[in-house]
């Protein structure tokens with residue numbers, strides 16, 4: 001195991017040890033009498049923690065009497081679920097055709113340079129998660145980026161700088 005991987009593993013273990021399972025229990029209580037409650041429980045757990053911690057998967061499996069493997073099957077099938085903590089600000093850059101033609105590559109590279117993380121990565125301070133996505137359905141505003149629910153059209157390198165500056169200044 002390399003040193004970097006070992007450090008990452010230790011970080012994940014620390015995060016998992018800090019997970020308060022009473023939060024997962026509250027979610028389970030909310031849906032416990034509803035048939036087919038696995039999906040709402042997982043969604044509720046993700047809403048509470050911001051992702052689905054592995055210790056919560058084991059806990060849910062025990063409480064709902066299902067195998068952890070069944071839960072991981074659901075979590076990996078649906079793209080909305082995340083097994084790792086995510087940043088407070090999710091930056092998405094569209095790589096669809098219209099955005100690609102109008103310079104998405106440059107926008108992507110500039111974000112990489114400014115925030116120092118690549119696709120599907122989260123900054124160590126958990127401020128940013130960066131994702132490349134397919135067409136966001138607003139091709140008339142290409143090239144397009146989003147931060148959480150906020151849309152930024154006609155992106156330029158200068159706009160990348162402004163966005164990074166704005167969200168870096170916000171409190172965590």
Ligand code: FES
Nearest residue numbers: 094096099135136
């Ligand atoms: S290709 Fe980017 S919004 Fe459609």
